[in-house]
Amino acid sequence: MEKLEEIVAPLLDWYRANNRRLPWRENRDPYRVWVSEIMLQQTRVEAVIPYYERFMERFPTIAALAVCEDEELFKLWEGLGYYSRARNLKKVAQVICERHQGQFPEEYEEILALPGIGAYTAGAVSSIAFEKAKAAVDGNVLRVVTRLTQDSHDIMDAKFRNQVTAELETIYPAEGRGDFTQSLMELGAVVCVPNGEPKCEGCPLRRLCGACSSGTQLQYPIKKKKAERRIEQKTVLILKYQDKTALRKRENKGILSGMWELPNIDGSLNEQQVVQWLTKKGLNVSKIKPPVSGKKQLKHIFTHIEWHMTCWIVTCENEGSDQELIWVTDAQLESEIALPTAFRKVYQLFFYSS
Numbered sequence: 490m491e492k493l494e495e496i497v498a499p500l501l502d503w504y505r506a507n508n509r510r511l512p513w514r515e516n517r518d519p520y521r522v523w524v525s526e527i528m529l530q531q532t533r534v535e536a537v538i539p540y541y542e543r544f545m546e547r548f549p550t551i552a553a554l555a556v557c558e559d560e561e562l563f564k565l566w567e568g569l570g571y572y573s574r575a576r577n578l579k580k581v582a583q584v585i586c587e588r589h590q591g592q593f594p595e596e597y598e599e600i601l602a603l604p605g606i607g608a609y610t611a612g613a614v615s616s617i618a619f620e621k622a623k624a625a626v627d628g629n630v631l632r633v634v635t636r637l638t639q640d641s642h643d644i645m646d647a648k649f650r651n652q653v654t655a656e657l658e659t660i661y662p663a664e665g666r667g668d669f670t671q672s673l674m675e676l677g678a679v680v681c682v683p684n685g686e687p688k689c690e691g692c693p694l695r696r697l698c699g700a701c702s703s704g705t706q707l708q709y710p711i712k713k714k715k716a717e718r719r720i721e722q723k724t725v726l727i728l729k730y731q732d733k734t735a736l737r738k739r740e741n742k743g744i745l746s747g748m749w750e751l752p753n754i755d756g757s758l759n760e761q762q763v764v765q766w767l768t769k770k771g772l773n774v775s776k777i778k779p780p781v782s783g784k785k786q787l788k789h790i791f792t793h794i795e796w797h798m799t800c801w802i803v804t805c806e807n808e809g810s811d812q813e814l815i816w817v818t819d820a821q822l823e824s825e826i827a828l829p830t831a832f833r834k835v836y837q838l839f840f841y842s843s
């Protein structure tokens with residue numbers, strides 16, 4: 490490709506005629522743009538839409554988000570995963586209220602200084618909400634650019650990302666900067682798609698694209714293999730006493746920090762070992778069984794870790810003496826408590842088993 494700047498006009502024309510009507514595109518309010526960008530990290534657009542609408546209805550302003558209860562926030566977030574995103578949203582809302590009088594800061598550096606906001610999100614908010622010439626380079630954009638230019642750099646390399654960001658920022662148009670950012674994202678999401686053949690026949694950049702003209706689309710982007718996920722064995726317990734289930738809080742560090750969890754133990758324990766563990770906590774066990782035959786093991790995948798969970802349903806005769814355990818009803822678990830998906834999957838097994 491001769492010059493990267495040749496992509497600007499056709500991309501803008503295509504985006505303006507074809508972009509998907511998404512709830513966060515109704516206006517350019519920086520708060521709405523920011524929340525959508527955070528929700529869209531690691532999550533598909535279709536999955537985000539109902540969460541986004543509920544979130545905006547409940548927290549229509551930065552001020553409303555800043556004073557919300559954590560439990561309510563996590564409940565709204567339940568199922569989206571990566572709860573640190575929700576925690577950071579609230580933290581940022583508080584910082585904006587304290588340091589910026591509740592107004593989203595306009596300058597890129599100020600946005601980047603907010604907790605949990607990286608170069609991608611800062612670029613997206615700066616350009617979409619404030620029309621700054623700032624690029625937002627994620628996997629979608631890197632795929633488009635490396636195919637266009639047939640670039641064989643590893644897209645996981647931060648230096649290369651910075652280089653692409655800097656190059657794109659030199660071609661930002663004088664007008665329509667927010668649209669330009671979104672046009673690159675949109676092309677990567679719906680035309681120059683991952684996992685399989687891109688839809689080059691409908692691409693506005695077809696005539697400019699190196700990979701398309703040489704038929705090498707699937708060779709790009711180059712991505713070095715990620716390190717293997719670490720496998721952790723866990724024994725997860727559905728402890729029932731009368732109509733209640735035991736929960737406890739996770740430590741305020743590491744994966745799912747501070748979230749509710751079903752009681753669990755490292756390793757894959759058999760019935761006797763589980764009963765011994767519970768007895769030490771002052772719990773009398775009247776019955777222990779696997780959830781359903783053949784479904785004792787469940788797997789949950791996080792970014793870097795895989796949990797292989799051995800699950801047991803335990804009927805108890807008392808609440809025991811462990812101060813960390815709280816006992817909640819099914820109704821409370823459904824309506825008030827945000828239980829991360831890994832544990833909710835296990836908890837659901839109880840209903841298939843009863």
Ligand code: SF4
Nearest residue numbers: 681687689692698701
């Ligand atoms: S022509 Fe094909 S490979 Fe090139 S940018 Fe468009 S969709 Fe991607």
